[in-house]
Structures are given as C-alpha cells and as structure tokens.
Amino acid sequence: MNTVDIAILVAKTLLFYLIVLHVVPIMVWVERRGAALIQDRPGPNRVGPFGLLQPVADFVKFIFKEDPIPTGANRGLFLVAPALILIPASLTLAVLPFGDKVKLFGREILLQVADLDIAILYVLAIGSLGIYGILFGGWASGNKFSLMGALRASSQVISYEIPLGLAAVGAVAVYGTFSLREIALAQDGLWFGWLPRWGIFLQPVGFWLFFIASFAETNRLPFDLPETEAELVAGYHTEYGSMKFGMFMMAEYMNLTTISGVMVTLFFGGWHLPFVADAMLLKWIGSQNLLGLVQVVIFLTKVAIFLCVFVWVRWTVPRFRFDQLMRITWGRLIPLGIVNLLVTAGVMLWLGGWK
Amino acid sequence: MSDIAAGLFGVLTLGCSLGVVFSRNVIMSAFYLILSFFGLAALYVLIQAPFLAVIQVLIYTGAIVVLFVFVVMLIDQDKLLEVVTGKTLVLTAGVLAWSLGLILLRALNHSPMAVPVSGQLPTLRTISLSLFTEYLWPFEVLSVFMLVIIVGVFVLARDKVNA
C-alpha cells in the first residue's frame, strides 16, 4: 500500500462523497421547483437564475439561526441524534458502482468507493442504523409528541426493512452474488435481441417491493406519517432548529440518492445504456477513461430520474394512516416478498440455472 | 495499518462497554452499547470475517438493540436509577470479574487455538453452502425455534387487559 494508492483512494472517496453531497442542494431545488410545478406555481426563482442559488441561501440561513436545546432534553443525545442519522446515510454510498473502471497513473481504478463482496448486505445493514437517529432524536427532545413521532417513524422504518430485505434477496438469488459491481456487470447486453438484460425483467415483483419499501425507508410522502406537519407538528425533529434540522433534511436526501442508486444498479442496469452494449460504446468513444466518465453520467442520469419520480410521487399521493401503513407491510408486502422468493427459486430450478 | 485499526476499534469497544456498565442513565448505556457493537463489527472485519461484521450490524445492532432502545424508552423512569448495589457486593463483584478475566486471558493465551489467522480462509460462499449442506438440520430447526419464540413472546407481551 504505497502512498500513490492511498492518495488515489482518498481522492476517489472524496470525489464520490462530494458528488452525493452536492446532490442534496440540487435536490432541495428540484423538490421545491417540482412541488411548485405540480401545484402550478412558479416556485423559488428570485435567488439566482431559476432560483438555483435558493438552496445556498437556505444553507446560509440555517447556519446563522440560533440552535436552542429544550430544557427537558437530554443534552448529549440531543446533539448526537442528527449525526447518528447523517453518518449512516453517507456510509451507504460506499458500495454504489458509479461506473466500470478507469486506467489512470498505470493502475486500474474502479469507479466506486469500495467493491465489497457483501455490498447488498452492507447497504441493508447501514440502512438499519438510521433508525437510531430518529429514535434518539425523538426521545432526547423531551417532547411527548416528538417521542410519539419517533416511535411511529421507527416502527414504520423497521417494518419496511423486511420487504426491502426480501426484495434484495430476490435480486441476489437471481445474480448469485452480493457485490453490486458484479450485478451491474451482469446487466450488460441484450436478451432476444431487443430486451436489455436489466434486473427488472428478472425480478419485476422484487423491484416493485423494493420501490415501495424505499419510500418508507426514507419517510417519503406516502409513508410520511412520522413527520406530518398536521398531526405531530414536525414529528421527531420538532424541537430541532437551524442546522440540526438541516442535517435531518440532508440525511433524508442522501438516503434518497443512495437507495435510488441501489435500485438503479439492481434493476436498471447500473451504468449500462439500455440498447447499447458496453463493447460497442467503447468502440465509439475510443478511450476507456472517457467511457468511464460516460458511464458515471449515465448512472447519475438514471438516479436523477428516480429522484424526480420520488419528488413527483411526494406531491401527488395522499398520506397513509399508521395502521394502514403497518397492514400494508405485514399483511401485503412481506407475504408478497416470500411468494416472490419462492417463485424465483422455483423458476430458477425449473430453468436449470440458465439465468 | 490494521494494527492501528485494531487498537482503535478495540479501545472504542472496551470504552463503550464500560460506558454501558457505568452510565447513570439507561438510555446512555443503550447508546454506548450501539457504539460498542459498531466497534465490534469493525473488529469482525479485522479478523477477516466480513460476513459476520455485516450480520452483526444487520441483526444485532439493527434489530436487537433497536428493541432494547424501544423498551428502554417505553419503560424509562424519570428518576436516575441508583447505579450500584451495596458496597461489599460491588467489591466482591469487582474482584470476581477481575480474577475471572485474568483466568480467561491466561486460558485463551495458552490454549492450543492461539494460532494466528493466516493463509487461505474459507470464503463466504463455502460457509453459506455449508450452512445448507452440513448444517441443514439446525437451519430447519431454527425456523421452528423462531416460531415458538414468536408465539411465546406474543403471549408474554400482549396486554393482559384487552388481549
């Protein structure tokens, strides 16, 4: 492990981490503009062209606002909670395969932070850590409502973790590996000439489960109960002012990006163009490095599409009641997940491992 | 490199476990428990058992401690609990724990298995495959076991009043 490798590693990690970090302000803008578009209003357009600098303005505002800590709160946990939710959110991007690989300084560099052979498990594991942020946030702020909000939010998140897991298992069963990079590689090329080898065609139900569960994991709208403005004021982060509240928003958007990244990798062929095989693309572009760049761009556009879908869904679909919410996952999603698992296993057995 | 990491995470785990035992507030001890298990997961990675690290985080920290925190929140009493029982009891407990620790250490150091982890280690695939070939029977029994536990816990935990 000489210094050059370390330098490359640090640079690569920093690069990808910054990419995800910058997605957050963009998302803030997209969210506000999207909501405005759907509600047929102009949305923020004062600060900078088309309001592009609005997120920066928000960020600066948050930094300079006072950050009160309520008397009944447990000071230590109150401070730690936002960090507890932000850190896991930023850790999950480590396994996202932005691109294939690039040859620089004589070494082959993978276009992702780390290629773990247990990537999917890692994603789920780190995802499950996020619950603590919510729990401690709610409990520490010493407010009955925020505690209730925290309890509800965490019940919902943990309940939807299981269908998420089951969907992931379906994908893993099909590809026979945990590593996202290998799954992405496996999705190159076409079936029967016209159908791209994407995961969604192998695991449609799996994708459907994963998609729904991802809404719940990130507390996005249909499953927006915990932080609903109407009932529980702001849910578990009621007492948080200024930047700590900002951190909650950041964490939420980073979760969003990483989970859509995972969905893209698992079901939408990662960095592959739908109908163009990598080899042909390489021929057209010529150099491997350039191809790497193109692959990253393709991956990010797919993630962007997903993000827009999230925003779009948020402002169109009404909210579920808590018991409806629970009934969906325990009554519908988990059984569906199991059935999907059995079906995939059966089909694979029947096809004799062709897949 | 990994020695530093080992030291770091070792200290993290031990420190937090002390925190668990000696913190005045139960919620804080739960928090320290999370950190200590996180450190432990890192140690599993250092022992070259990444699969266990992930399982530890996924199941242990991700589910069991969540349950702990839930219960701690639901039960939590407002007054700070008296940490320790009578003086003499604490003293004897300390001596006992200390001597048991020493004995354990001596046993571990001198046990034949004190062999460095090296060479070709069983890969994740071989381990998982062994789970379904060699240990198929416990795997099946496990689901029965969990079924029993589900029923048991429900019977135990449901509100006797309106159940």
Added chain:
Amino acid sequence: MENYIPVLLLLGFAIIVASSILVLSWWLGPKKPLAVKLSAYECGVNAEGSPHAPFASKFYLVAVMFLLVDVEAAFFFPWALVYKESLQLGPILFVALVIYVAIFALGLFYIIKKDCLRLR
C-alpha cells in the same frame, strides 16, 4: 480486508462533515436562551405531564416481531448467495427453502391472525 479502507475513510469524512456542521451552527448561531423558546413546542400550548409516553405495548410488539422476523429473513441472504451454484447439486436448497419458508409463513400468519401489531 484491504477494500474496507475506503469505508473507513468515508466514515471519517462523514464524521468530519457532521461535526463541522454542528460546530459551525453552534459557533455562528446567536445564543439567547429564552424560557419560551426552550419550552417544549406544543403548537403554542404549554406542555404538561411528563414527557414520557405511557407505556404502549403496541410499539414494543412491532419491534419484537420485527426482530424475530428480521432474524429469520436474514437467513435468506446466505441461501440466495449459494442458490444459483447449488442448482447442479439438485433441488436440496429449494426443498430446504420451502420447508423453512413454510414454517416462517406459519409464524407470519400467527402474527397477522393474532393481531400482534394491533392492526385491527
């Protein structure tokens, strides 16, 4: 073992970012603690009663059931990993899965039927 170093780096960066934000907002933000501001926010009404919710076993039951089902679900992962390879060994793993899932489904059915989660 080596490719976990970036994860460690990422953890480092994340901690740096989080703590820097906290420090920045604590350092830059004004500090005027007013009783009103510091009281628990209840839509403007003064908060009364202890901040701790009465014990609701519903949430506990959800958490326990999650724990038990999650533990069972976790076993699917190693199964999925080796399922594709094991096909040439014949349908052992399929049969194993069917039995395992059958009993697992039984548990689930019990949870739903006995209304463990107070859904009704």
Added chain:
Amino acid sequence: MSELVPILFLIPLLGAALNGLVLTRLSSKAAAKIGLLASVGSFAVALSLSMEVLKTGQAIQWETSWIAIGRWDLRWGFVFDQFTLVMALMVTGIGSLIHLYSIGYMAHDDGVRRFFSYLNLFLAAMLVLVTGDNLLVLFVGWEGVGLCSYLLIGFWFKELKNTAAGMKAFIVNRVGDAAFLLGIFLCLKIFGSVSFSAMQTLVAGKNSLGVADLEWIGLLLFIGAMGKSAQIPLFVWLPDAMAGPTPVSALIHAATMVTAGIYMVCRMGFLYQVAPHAAHFVAVTGAMTALFAATIACVQRDIKKVLAYSTISQLGLMFLAAGVGNYAASLFHVVTHAFFKACLFLGAGSVIHALSGEQDIKGMGGLRSVMPSTFITFFVSVLAISGVPPLAGFFSKDEILYSTLTSEGGGWGLWISGLAVSGMTAFYMTRLCVLTFFGRYRGHAHPHESPPLMTIPLWATALGAAVGGVLSLPRDWHLAPDLLGRLIHGRVPEFAAAGEALSEGVAMIVTTGVGLAGIILAVVVYGLVEPKFSDNPRGPKTVLWNKYWVDELYDVVFVAPFRGLTRLCAVVIDPKVIDGFVILCSRATGVGGSMVTVLQSGRVQAYLLVMVAGALAIILWLGRGVA
C-alpha cells in the same frame, strides 16, 4: 424296601398335617381316630421293617441329597438297623398305647384335634431322630421333639403357668442344643462329615485325629444330651413340664424324648470309647443327677412331680451305664424304664382323672378298693422300678450297677452311688404307692375306676414292665439267649469288663437287698401309722422340700441379671441413646437449614454473585493442574 424308611415318619407327619392344617372342622372323635390310625400305621411299618432287618441282618438305607456346599455333601440319610429297630418299636409301640389312652383321657377336652396333631408331629420327629443316619438329621429330629414338647407342655395355654413351663422347657433345651450344634460343627471341621458310619471308620482308623478334639466333640454332644435328657444343670424344666396333660408326660417326659440323649450317646459310642475323659464325665454327671433327683423325689407331695424326679434319676443311671461303657445295659434300661415309667404315669393319670384333677397325695389314699386295675398295674410297675427280682427293672438296674463296678471307667464310688439311688428309688416309689392306694381316703372327691380305654394301655405297659427283663438276662444264667445283646451286637461297642471285684451273683444279691430295705422302710414310715403332712417342714427336710433351691439359684444367677440388662436397655439406652440420636439429627438439619436461608436473601444480585463465585471456584479447581 428301602422306601419304607422315610414312610415310617411320613405317616405320623401326614396325620399331624391332616389334623392340624387340613381338616380343621373335624369332630374330636374323628380327630382321635386319625391320630391313633397314624401311630398304629407307623408301628406296623416299623414292625415290617424290623422283620426285614431281623431276616436279612442288613441295615436298610435310604438317602437323598440335601445341602451340597463346597467340600461338604450333607444328605437326608435314614437308616433302619437293629439299633433303630429297638428304639422305633419302643417309640411307635408306646406311642400307639398312649394315643389310645389319651382318647379316653382327653375325651371332654376342647382342643383334641390340636392335641392329636401335636402328638403325631412328635412321633414323626422322634422317628426322624431315631432313624437319622447322620448327626444333622438327628439334630432335625432333636429340634422337632423339642418343639413338640414345648407345644404339648403349654397345651392348655389359657393358664400362664403352663405356657411359662413350656417356654422354660424350650429355653433350657435351646441351651443344650447350642452346645449340640457346636459339637456338630466340630465334627464337620474334623471328620469332614457327620454320618455315623463315616465317623466310625475315621475314628477306628485312629490315625491323624487328635484325642483332644474327640474329647471336645464328646463333651459338647453330651451337654446337648444333658439339656434334652434333663441332667444336672439343665434338668429344671422337667418337673415344671408336668403342667402338660398326663399322656404327654407319659409319652414325652418318660418314655421317648428324654431317652433321645441316651440314644445319641449310645449311637456315638464309638467316639466315647476313644474319649475316656468325656465318657467319665458322662458317668459322673449321670451318677450325681441320679442321687440328686432321688433325694428330692423322696419328699415331693405332687404325684406327677415324684414320677418326674424319678425319671431324672433313672436317666442319670442310664447315662452312668453309657459313661462307663456298657451301652447295651443303658439301652436295656431305656426300654424297661419306658415300660414301667409309662405305666406309672398312665396310672397317675387315671388317678388324677378319677379324682377330677387332684394331684396332691395328701388328698388321696385308700384307692385300692375303688380302682383295682389301676392299683394292680401301678403296684407292678412300682415293684419293677424298685428292682424286685422277677420284674424287668431288677435285671436292667442290676446290669448297670454290675457294669459300673467292673468297668475300668467305673469303680467303687459310682457303684455305691448307684446302690444308694436304687435304694432311694424303691423307698419313694413305695411311699407313693402306699400313700395313694393304702390307708383310708383323705380326699373329698368320689373316685371311680377309669374307663376301659384307659385301663387297656395300663395293662399292656404293666405286662411290658413285668416281662421286659427277658430281653437281656445275665449271660451266666444261660437260661435264655441275650436277645438284646445279640441284636445290637455290631451296632454298639462291646462292653469290656475290667476287674472282677465282685462276682455277678454277689452284686445281684446286694442290689436286691438294698431295694427290699428301701421298700420295708417306706412301708414302716408311711404304711403302718396315720400319715401327717405338714406344709412347712423344718430341719434337713426343708432342703429337699425346696428342691435345693435350684430354681431360685437359676433365677438369681441367670434371670435376674438378664432382666436387669433388659431394664437397662429399656430405661437408659433406648430413650437416651437412640431417640437422642434421632432428635439430634432433626435439630441439626433445622440449624443447617436456617444457616442456608441466610444465603437466599431474595436479592438477585446476591444470587448472581454466588453463582459466579461458584463458577470461578470450579474453574480454579479444574485448572489447578494447568497453572
């Protein structure tokens, strides 16, 4: 033919079983018939066996295996040779007569069925004893008769006196039996077997055996005999045994059981032959017992007690004969004594029967005219026992006395004591006869003659007493062949006369003279003048009257300390030591329990601590080797 031998004792055994166990609701008359039938049957078998033995001269043998342990192969062995012939015939003969007699005697008693079953059982046991070919089988018979004597003495168990007498008899016999057993064990140790023939050959071989061992065996066996045949130290039970019904006394305590000891000594004659000290001891004890019993008999007032002491003294004489070596004479006296003593007892029985239970001669007298047949038979027997010449007693007693004189073991001392005994016998027997049958009737019951059922056995035994002498006339009379001598020739060691201090004739004249003197003295003292009886005699008579205070002596020496010991146990040891210990245990557990409860303080922490401490201790203990 040899199967008949076990049948001999099985018939009475069957009779006893039928009466006793099976046919429980039998009428007394039918039970009596069964009893009689059984004894007569066994008499018939004995007779046929005797014919066989006399004809062939061979002993009939029958045996089966019993215990085979290690190097000992103890067998149920039965033999019917000339010697047993005599005893078997005597036992079954007199037994049948007494069965007949007791039908009449026990007519209106309620336990007749039980009585006859015990009698049959007794007969069976006696036959086993007599026909046994080894000491062990003999011992089985020995115990059987002991049991029956206990049962029959305590027959009227409603009265404490009878049961006490029964127990006394049994216990005293046990003392003797213990010694007897030791003797058997010693035999087993030395000879390796207990059958008479094997022992005889070994003794004859006279090679490796130490004389001291033989002495010990002889002595131990004789102590057993002392218990059974009521010799000096162990005779106390016989006078009390008179508490039983009179036929019992007649059969057991006169004719058969008491002679078992003598039979055993004669059977082991070959051993005593070689063990002079043991033989001498036998003779001396015999002589002393005879003198001792005779003196007491002279003073007794109860008719049956007189006869009992007379039996003891006659047994002493028999042992004297056996001791000095003349087993034939001793056996001859056994037979004759069986006859006249049975007759005396039956006579006494009919007198008591007639006087409805009166036993004290003070209330008798002048029964001569009222009970003629009883008187005649009684008178004949008295003469026989006193040694008046033509009758059986004279010959057998004379032979004994003569052999004591001439044998090397004997000597003047024994002879003079023998003479004194025969004199005293004559005296007290005539005293008894005079006081009961002559003079005027002093009682106030109204005596009547006994029914024929009782008088027939009386006449039969009286005939035996009269004619019995012919069995073994003195050789030099050359009148009739020495029937008995020749009969048991090979079976019992020959008598070697040593010195010729007096000729047979002179000795005979001296003994008859002494006998007649005794009779005349008794007639003079009691016959001519009106007898007066005082209940508390003074002077030397008190000694005899209180039977030398022997019973009191035993009470003091044995019974008192024993009773003291039991009281000690009851008062001291039992409550204090045993109960004490139990109470101690219970209190200890209580205290222990309370100590442990301290441990269970209810605090979970304390429990956990103890648990971990325990685990630590175990680990340290297991690991001590490693460290």
Added chain:
Amino acid sequence: MTVSFLTNWVHYLVAALFSVGLLGFLIRKNALVILMSIELMLNAVNLYVAKVSLALHSGAGLVLVVFAITVAAAEVAVGLAIILNLYRAKRSVDVDMFTGLKG
C-alpha cells in the same frame, strides 16, 4: 496479510470485554442494563469463536456465531418481554424490588 499481533490482542479484548460484561451483570440493579451486559459477554464469546474458527480454517465457527446471534435475538426478545411484565407488576425494573422467591 497475516497479522501475528492479531493472535493475542483478540484474547485481551475478549477477556476484557467479558469481564466488563460480567462486572455490569453483577453490579447493576437495573434489569435492562443486566441484559445489556449479558449481551456484551455473549458478543465477546462470539468474537473469540469466530477468530478461532478462522484460525482453524473451518467455517463451522462462523455458522455457530450466526446461530448464536439468532438465539441471542430470541433470548433478548423473551427477556425483554419478561422485564415488561415485571414492569407492569411493580412499575419498576429495579432488580431488588423483586424478592418474591426469598428463601
């Protein structure tokens, strides 16, 4: 990359973690903390089993750890249910309150 140091730092850590768990188990009066310290002890053992199993190049130990963790999960579920009932009974989880089985 064989790590010689690895052989014994694991032992120190396991022994230390176990005795800390044991200490907590013995000292604390709050049932929840006792349960947590038990989990600590269990994890220490799990760590050591994993290390030994890898040292012996066999996967058995790892499978054992997986099963151990699931059983621990079940144990915690049941344990907490019991503690809940205790709480319902006496509105407290202080261990010294429950002396019902006193000797």
